[in-house]
Amino acid sequence: MLAVQIADHGGPDVLTPIQVERPNPEGDQVLVRNHWIGINYVDLQHRAGTPYPVALPLVPGTEASGVVEAVGPTGDPSLVGQRVVHFGHLAGVYAELTAVPAANMVLLDDGTPLDVAAAVAIAGTTAHVLVREAVTNVAAKTVAVHAAAGSTGGAVVQLAAADGAQVIALTSSKEKAKVARQLGADHAIPLAAHPDPVADVQEVTGGRGVDIVYDATGRDTFELSLAMLATRGTLVMYGAITGTPPPFRLDRLSGITAPRRTAGSLSLRWASASHYLSDATARAHATHAVLTAVRKGNVTPRIVDRFPLSEAATAHRRLADRSVTGKLLLAATPNP
Structure with a gap:
């Protein structure tokens, strides 16, 4: 399967499309066929290796949406075929398939577009934490x-x-x-x-x-x-x-x-969103609160551009130039 890997820290050119083996979900993990992958500034930091190092080689990324294709030995078989968004983990997200810890996955209803879910997963839930939990009653x-x-x-x-x-x-x-x-x-x-x-x-x-x-x-x-x-x-x-x-x-x-x-x-x-969204219940609550705000028109996904997975380096350059006023997505399947 196609993935984008970082073998050495550096600029966008270190993002290298490669063919890797299909991951096998372990324990209660779910194997998600990613449709849309969100690009975040932290991805640029992981690529550069600053302000803190990450182990290499690395398939980066921290949020995506797609469909569950398989589950691990202790996973729930009824999840196969479900539409999900997953975020807040560093486990091979710039890829066609990702083995996702169950706690980092949130089920989506049929009315939520997968691109919208990927666009608001981290930005939206972080905003929810900042406005409604880190400081209450704004x-x-x-x-x-x-x-x-x-x-x-x-x-x-x-x-x-x-x-x-x-x-x-x-x-x-x-x-x-x-x-x-x-x-x-x-x-x-x-x-x-x-x-x-x-x-x-x-x-x-x-x-x-x-x-x-x-x-x-x-x-x-x-x-x-x-x-x-x-x-x-x-x-x-x-x-x-x-x-x-x-x-x-x-x-x-x-x-x-x-x-x-x-x-x-x-x-x-x-305020680190991960400390507030430390379990599956909190993660699901924040995600659905943001998606409710999207449906009400209080939050807009603001997807400003989309790139094929193989062009992740181009997406990183675009985000790094500080001109972006919304969300960049990678398409992990040919026709998501």
Whole structure:
């Protein structure tokens, strides 16, 4: 079967289409014939081997949708033929077939398109965790969202707006700011065109600041995020695309030693969706909550391009150029 393998860390060219043996599901694993595979920024990190190494050779990927073709010796035979989405594991996803741990699989109803399921699996459930679990009750709160036109940031914008928050979108360009407004943001600030985005946030909020900042950018935006917070505000970090923020003194959260503002009693939280979706029940609940939001029109999949599995390197280049304002998918079958 066709798979895409990484034998050495590096740029997109290290993604090599190869023929490998069909995997045999073990234990309660299910063998899924993938139809659509989602591309995520973490895939680029696994390929590059930074900020943390992964064992090589590796068939990368962390989310896909398809149909169960077989089950392991202790698996449930009734799952054969079922439509599923699987995500949150690093187990040979850029491939026509993947042996998936049962806990990482969620059954889909017949009304859910497989491409939609693949497009919202990680971005959508991560947004669900950030908006509804990592910080609860965002209604009537003011939130700022970095990378607000990306697949996950855009989902955060949509869910927060649907749940009653006032949303300030932070984007890298005016074009992405326009996208964020279309997703439901009340205000959008393109950082490249605004030399003092903290002042802009202060103006929007009447000098108060925001209750919550969602930030997956990391080092490059960490100080901005802290400075945007209102007293008793919370910075929720869920990634570090530009690198890990430098160490800082804990008493800065008091506001007494803050370099720019006097907001105090701040909270800093790291939220990894995997820690909230650690079992099959939680994973299914989050997935179906997001798919319900899709059906209601509160979340849109925003699939912006699709590539054959053999062109995974092209998809990685596209995502790396930071121009994408939605989701990229790989087609794992000729006519999914």
